[in-house]
Amino acid sequence: MLAEYDVLVVGLGATGSQALYQIAKAGQRVLGIDRFTPPHIYGSSHGQSRIIRQAYYESPVYVPLVQEAYGLWHDQERIAGRKLFTQTGGLMLGTPDSILVQGSRLSAETHGLAYEYLDAHAIRTRFPAFQPTPDTVGVFETAAGVLFPEACIETALQLAQAHGAAYRLGETVLSLSPKDNYVEILTVNGTHTARQVIVSAGAWLAQLVPELALPLTVARQVVFWFDHAGGRLQSLQPDHFPIYIWETGDTMFYGFPDQGNGLKVAFHHYGEPADPNNLNRQVTSQEISAIESVIGRHFGIDPIFREASVCMYTNTPDMDFIIDRHPQHNNVIIASPCSGHGFKFASAIGKILVDMIMDRPIDFDLTPFRIDRFTA
Ligand SMILES: Cc1cc2nc3c(=O)[nH]c(=O)nc-3n(C[C@H](O)[C@H](O)[C@H](O)COP(=O)(O)OP(=O)(O)OC[C@H]3O[C@@H](n4cnc5c(N)ncnc54)[C@H](O)[C@@H]3O)c2cc1C
Known part of the structure; x- marks a missing residue:
């Protein structure tokens, strides 16, 4: 046939x-x-933004793949004459022995990627909105940034x-x-x-x-946008505020600079099992408070909730x-x-x-x- x-x-x-x-x-x-x-x-x-980064904490296996992806995104930007990516640099934060910091360094070392290893003082000096505890370190790579999905x-x-x-x-x-x-x-x-x-x-x-x-689990994920009560801060703009992932205890959260509609932030890998045909899109005040207190503790801002959006991860084991x-x-x-x-x-x-x-x-x-x- x-x-x-x-x-x-x-x-x-x-x-x-x-x-x-x-x-x-x-x-x-x-x-x-x-x-x-x-x-x-x-x-x-x-949800307006996705992180792209090379010092891949998940595994060095992904590095050649993301390097190929960068080139192809740039090709499409050029061919279509449309902006798909903003380079902001990327900061992976945690204690020196955290999964995030160790994994990012491993990928960077394995593939000879340029990166800086920053202590808490250097992080505060370079990126004034970030308020790391003294035992926090950061793996900073300049190539990271934001894709506009x-x-x-x-x-x-x-x-x-x-x-x-x-x-x-x-x-x-x-x-x-x-x-x-x-x-x-x-x-x-x-x-x-x-x-x-x-x-x-x-x-x-x-x-x-x-x-x-297939053992796939669909998980509900909420992303949030916050403003600073005192108005737009220079320290939250892309020139001063890289994309980041932050591991604290058993929690990872991540976020983006203020690109005109507030600071976007979310927890990574949390989320209740979901049915894609019947996804709960209601965001509760408890969910907002939980992330608000994380922002309050880790950044020098007074957060005011702006909006939230519900999305889905499809996880393999x-x-x-x-x-x-x-x-x-x-x-x-x-x-x-x-x-x-x-x-x-x-x-x-x-x-x-x-x-x-x-x-x-x-x-x-x-x-x-x-x-x-x-x-x-
Ligand atoms: C909150 C959140 C934050 C994330 N952050 C990042 C990040 O910072 N960086 C990063 O790299 N990744 C990130 N991800 C992951 C990334 O967004 C996903 O891996 C990616 O978008 C999945 O793409 P997909 O094509 O598999 O699914 P989708 O883009 O959802 O596409 C699936 C499509 O299939 C269609 N479809 C489904 N069933 C049928 C059917 N029966 N018939 C016809 N059409 C059908 C749907 O309508 C849909 O359009 C994030 C994900 C979420 C949810």
Whole structure:
């Protein structure tokens, strides 16, 4: 049977929009489908900002991938003539033996990345809004900064369309039926066929491949924006305030400079289990107070709550991604770069996905992202 498309991409968020662009650029007949109209607020890719950094505390394995991603984001900025990234520098804070500080140094040392190791005094002097305790140190890298997720997704979809990609928005994919030479994709509007399918459905991914029983947990995440009661402070602006992650005890929180709409801050990896079809978007006063007291303790500001937004992490048990072919169906590729840290890599993952589709050699070690670590 002759399939309608070479490739069909299910889900056009961070990952799917990049895959669509790269696949269209490679001259393939590609269709993208999304249940909403990306960029939207119902998945994992909204909220105005995402951190990008290289001294990757999670594992040195990610460093070559993020380096590739930087280049691809810059290419897309240049081609589209649109700002997708602001460099602010990045500060990873904790005690010298914290996971964050040790892991960031390990990645920097392993890959020869430029970084500075700052004591508490140096942190206060360089970044006056930060109020570290005397035993706090920081790993500072200048290359880190902020990606604008909505602009990234919109740009990738526009570039994809310019290269001939088709997409259907507001159409939910219900199921996939892989055959020998093609895949049948059933949606609320009918059936499509494609030689290969990429499933990049974020928090809904596991539902589309139920036979794999992937151990993914969807977690509700709240991000908050605060103003300083005394008005806009110079020390909170991007020139003086890098993106940061801060480990204190068993808590990690992270944030961004004030880019005109307040200081954005959130806890990392906390969050109750959630159903993506029925996400609780109400933010409680207790949730606001909890983060407010963290800001009060760690920054020299008097915080006033401005707004909050609810998002979802899709976590694997080891917090590493899934980028692999379906173990039973070679014509289905699964791409789930989340666990709360996937956005920055999306451009590089889009490139990996087109290489997989075209059967080209992959430049990265994808072993940590294999499905059989869960299904073997
Ligand atoms: C609060 C928060 C903060 C984060 N901070 C960072 C950060 O600072 N840096 C970083 O690198 N990463 C960060 N992340 C992680 C990053 O944002 C995610 O890894 C990334 O956005 C996930 O992209 P995705 O393409 O997998 O999912 P999404 O972008 O959510 O895309 C999935 C798409 O699939 C569509 N879809 C789902 N089911 C179907 C279906 N059945 N039919 C059709 N379409 C479907 C959805 O509508 C959606 O558009 C953060 C995540 C959150 C939630």
